[in-house]
Amino acid sequence: MKGPGGHLYYVILGVLVVVAAIRIVFRVRRRRGLGGMPAGGAAPDAGRPRRARLPAVHLDGDTWLVAGREIRERMRRRAFRVVTLLILAAVAAAIVIPAATRTKGAPQRVGVVGIPVDAVRSTLAAAAKSVGTGIRLVPVRNESTGKSELGSGALDLLVIDGRAVLVENAPTSTSTSATAQLAMAAAHALGDALAVASAHLSAFQVAQLSRAKPVPILGLHATPPVKNANRGTALTGIILIFVMLSQYNGWTLIGVMEEKASRVVEVLLATVRPIQLLGGKVLGIGTVVLLQSALIVAFALIVARVVGSSLLKGAAPDVVLASLLWLVLGYAFYCWVYAAAGSMAERQDQVQTLALPLSLPMVLGYIVAITAASSGSPSALVRVLAYLPPTAPFDMTVLVGIGAATWWEFLISALISLVCTAAVAWMAAGIYKRAVLRTGHRVRIRELLPERA
Amino acid sequence: MGGLLELEGLTRRFGSITALDDLSFSVQAGHVVGFLGPNGAGKTTAMRAVFGLTDLDSGEVRWKGEAVGQSARRRFGYMPEERGLYPAMLAGEQVQYLARLHGLTPSDAAASSRAWLERLGLGDRVGSRVDSLSHGNQQRVQLAAALAHAPELLILDEPLAGLDPAGIEAIGSVLVEQAGQGCCVLFSSHQLDLVEDLCESVVIIDHGRLVVSGTVDELATRGARRLVVRVDGDRAGEWAVGLAGVTVSEAERGALRLVLEEGTDSDVVLRAAMAAGRVTEFVFERRRLSEVFREAMREAEPEPEPQPQPEPLAEEEPERGRSGATVDGGER
Numbered sequence: 081m082k083g084p085g086g087h088l089y090y091v092i093l094g095v096l097v098v099v100a101a102i103r104i105v106f107r108v109r110r111r112r113g114l115g116g117m118p119a120g121g122a123a124p125d126a127g128r129p130r131r132a133r134l135p136a137v138h139l140d141g142d143t144w145l146v147a148g149r150e151i152r153e154r155m156r157r158r159a160f161r162v163v164t165l166l167i168l169a170a171v172a173a174a175i176v177i178p179a180a181t182r183t184k185g186a187p188q189r190v191g192v193v194g195i196p197v198d199a200v201r202s203t204l205a206a207a208a209k210s211v212g213t214g215i216r217l218v219p220v221r222n223e224s225t226g227k228s229e230l231g232s233g234a235l236d237l238l239v240i241d242g243r244a245v246l247v248e249n250a251p252t253s254t255s256t257s258a259t260a261q262l263a264m265a266a267a268h269a270l271g272d273a274l275a276v277a278s279a280h281l282s283a284f285q286v287a288q289l290s291r292a293k294p295v296p297i298l299g300l301h302a303t304p305p306v307k308n309a310n311r312g313t314a315l316t317g318i319i320l321i322f323v324m325l326s327q328y329n330g331w332t333l334i335g336v337m338e339e340k341a342s343r344v345v346e347v348l349l350a351t352v353r354p355i356q357l358l359g360g361k362v363l364g365i366g367t368v369v370l371l372q373s374a375l376i377v378a379f380a381l382i383v384a385r386v387v388g389s390s391l392l393k394g395a396a397p398d399v400v401l402a403s404l405l406w407l408v409l410g411y412a413f414y415c416w417v418y419a420a421a422g423s424m425a426e427r428q429d430q431v432q433t434l435a436l437p438l439s440l441p442m443v444l445g446y447i448v449a450i451t452a453a454s455s456g457s458p459s460a461l462v463r464v465l466a467y468l469p470p471t472a473p474f475d476m477t478v479l480v481g482i483g484a485a486t487w488w489e490f491l492i493s494a495l496i497s498l499v500c501t502a503a504v505a506w507m508a509a510g511i512y513k514r515a516v517l518r519t520g521h522r523v524r525i526r527e528l529l530p531e532r533a
Numbered sequence: 534m535g536g537l538l539e540l541e542g543l544t545r546r547f548g549s550i551t552a553l554d555d556l557s558f559s560v561q562a563g564h565v566v567g568f569l570g571p572n573g574a575g576k577t578t579a580m581r582a583v584f585g586l587t588d589l590d591s592g593e594v595r596w597k598g599e600a601v602g603q604s605a606r607r608r609f610g611y612m613p614e615e616r617g618l619y620p621a622m623l624a625g626e627q628v629q630y631l632a633r634l635h636g637l638t639p640s641d642a643a644a645s646s647r648a649w650l651e652r653l654g655l656g657d658r659v660g661s662r663v664d665s666l667s668h669g670n671q672q673r674v675q676l677a678a679a680l681a682h683a684p685e686l687l688i689l690d691e692p693l694a695g696l697d698p699a700g701i702e703a704i705g706s707v708l709v710e711q712a713g714q715g716c717c718v719l720f721s722s723h724q725l726d727l728v729e730d731l732c733e734s735v736v737i738i739d740h741g742r743l744v745v746s747g748t749v750d751e752l753a754t755r756g757a758r759r760l761v762v763r764v765d766g767d768r769a770g771e772w773a774v775g776l777a778g779v780t781v782s783e784a785e786r787g788a789l790r791l792v793l794e795e796g797t798d799s800d801v802v803l804r805a806a807m808a809a810g811r812v813t814e815f816v817f818e819r820r821r822l823s824e825v826f827r828e829a830m831r832e833a834e835p836e837p838e839p840q841p842q843p844e845p846l847a848e849e850e851p852e853r854g855r856s857g858a859t860v861d862g863g864e865r
Binding site for chain 2: 142145146149153338339342343344345346347348349350351352353517
């Protein structure tokens with residue numbers, strides 16, 4: 081059940097992630113300021129056995145240097161900018177098009193001819209409210225004046241004698257413009273009003289009728305009400321998560337492979353530890369993930385505000401935050417897997433044989449989530465996949481979008497993902513360390529496990 | 534300053550192949566030291582061991598008497614055999630980045646990388662992508678990257694391979710200059726004539742073991758005396774074949790190279806030569822490094838290994854097993 085409390089928790093989770101990211105950046109900055117030329121003399125860590133298998137990324141100056149290079153090089157690429165612009169354009173379209181067709185910003189101008197404006201004011205106001213638009217009623221002297229004003233665009237709608245509605249283009253059942261919607265609602269409302277009037281009902285009876293509402297539909301299984309706007313938001317979120325995760329995973333995979341193939345890794349590892357190099361790469365691309373997704377979300381919110389989209393209403397902001405958080409969690413989980421895979425290959429064809437099996441869980445989670453988002457009701461499969469780290473970024477997001485996840489379910493899934501990420505990072509660091517310096521043929525997992533008896 | 538690099542008892546096995554077999558030697562500061570050996574001798578593995586790029590089964594690398602750790606390696610410069618640069622990065626940024634990773638401040642790294650690229654004749658290519666540069670220029674960028682942080686120890690794997698004479702001259706002079714400033718310089722090469730020109734000392738290894746090491750002078754004058762004799766009209770040098778205590782090492786365009794055993798009187802040779810014809814040349818000769826090398830190889834390997842090498846676990850030494858013990862310059 082999602083009450084106001086539910087919203088609050090998503091907001092808190094989102095804020096925590098942002099705060100953590102900011103803290104990391106600042107901590108690293110501070111250290112970086114100290115990273116000067118080491119003083120001569122004996123090496124302080126000389127003779128210490130190589131500290132192997134520490135899963136934690138050392139956020140020291142070297143790691144940040146590596147990350148900084150990664151960020152600069154990624155941002156510099158034209159392909160990156162083009163993709164970002166395309167995503168922004170797609171997001172803008174996803175927000176503006178439904179908003180523009182649903183409501184016009186300005187109230188509809190309705191001319192009333194033949195009867196006093198006050199006679200139809202309440203009826204038309206109720207009709208306008210039901211389709212979510214505002215109206216301004218204008219008394220019109222006669223029908224021909226009304227028609228010419230309609231033709232010139234001074235009026236959107238003309239109500240004649242309370243018995244007919246005149247518009248420039250008669251709406252069909254599929255018309256979605258605000259004028260068409262208002263015309264149809266007004267036609268119904270005026271018809272009802274006429275029927276009530278011709279039945280000679282008492283004021284009490286009229287009041288009773290106007291309060292009529294549908295009886296509730298009860299399901300055997302309780303289903304929380306689904307809001308279209310949230311589903312749409314979730315759908316957009318899932319598609320973006322998929323597109324962006326694929327992009328970042330590809331970067332990590334190819335980036336690690338290229339470092340190995342060009343032997344840069346030898347020069348780098350002559351001065352930094354493997355975990356620093358790996359951590360820096362993951363952190364660098366991760367920063368780009370945050371920046372790019374934050375830009376997209378900020379842009380989406382601004383556009384939504386400008387056009388008055390439903391993205392800012394109800395639980396939709398939670399869905400946006402949940403998508404953002406799961407994008408970050410999804411990246412954190414997958415980046416290690418792809419980095420380890422990249423360290424095992426040094427040619428494009430070797431990378432491709434690795435990339436396909438790795439992408440399968442993502443595709444599965446994505447397709448299941450898309451299906452759930454379009455049907456609006458979660459299957460058992462979605463509910464299971466929402467707790468598995470490889471598929472959770474899609475399936476937990478869709479559960480939030482269709483209002484089928486409580487805040488604590490969300491939190492549990494996020495925690496499972498974090499714990500598994502730590503475990504995956506630990507294994508990936510081990511594989512990376514052993515594999516990245518081996519050249520010649522693709523390294524097989526078996527070669528990496530039993531290093532020494 | 535003066536430092537000392539010591540490799541002691543380095544052993545590294547890859548499956549059935551022993552890349553390093555109890556290898557020990559040391560490199561003194563102030564010298565350019567050539568690191569020689571046939572393909573697959575373990576040179577690259579030994580160099581990588583200094584940087585912790587290969588796990589050792591046993592042995593230790595020490596710098597100034599202490600085991601080498603990460604902060605010591607920050608003051609080392611390394612130039613691997615194959616390209617080790619980001620192809621899409623700009624040359625200047627690349628060198629600067631590596632200098633930063635070795636602990637230089639941003640401004641020092643910028644100044645130093647610029648200075649080195651200019652010194653190596655790449656002043657106008659600072660803003661070029663690495664993959665747009667020629668092989669020789671990439672090699673120079675690589676050297677600049679190894680030098681930008683003013684290392685105390687410089688280890689270069691085949692720095693002169695594939696360079697034109699101008700490139701060899703540019704890189705060679707930098708190495709000599711660095712050694713002159715107190716840097717420890719060790720580089721591997723197959724071009725023995727170049728090594729002879731550049732190096733004060735050499736270390737020769739084979740099958741992962743030390744074969745011989747010492748200064749070039751020492752090695753050139755050590756052992757049997759060598760004579761070059763030219764007799765007018767004689768090309769085959771058959772007059773020398775029967776002489777006691779004398780071996781003909783080569784006969785080339787009338788110049789006969791003879792190796793004299795201990796106690797052999799050179800006057801006997803001279804008389805025999807005069808008997809064969811007019812003597813136009815009679816000179817005691819220093820051994821060339823290529824001969825030192827070939828001799829060392831012969832001594833190191835009394836019987837050739839007959840079995841074909843199994844495919845190595847491809848961590849390093851990719852050249853191993855591809856060809857036998859051939860060295861450029863050793864063939865002449």
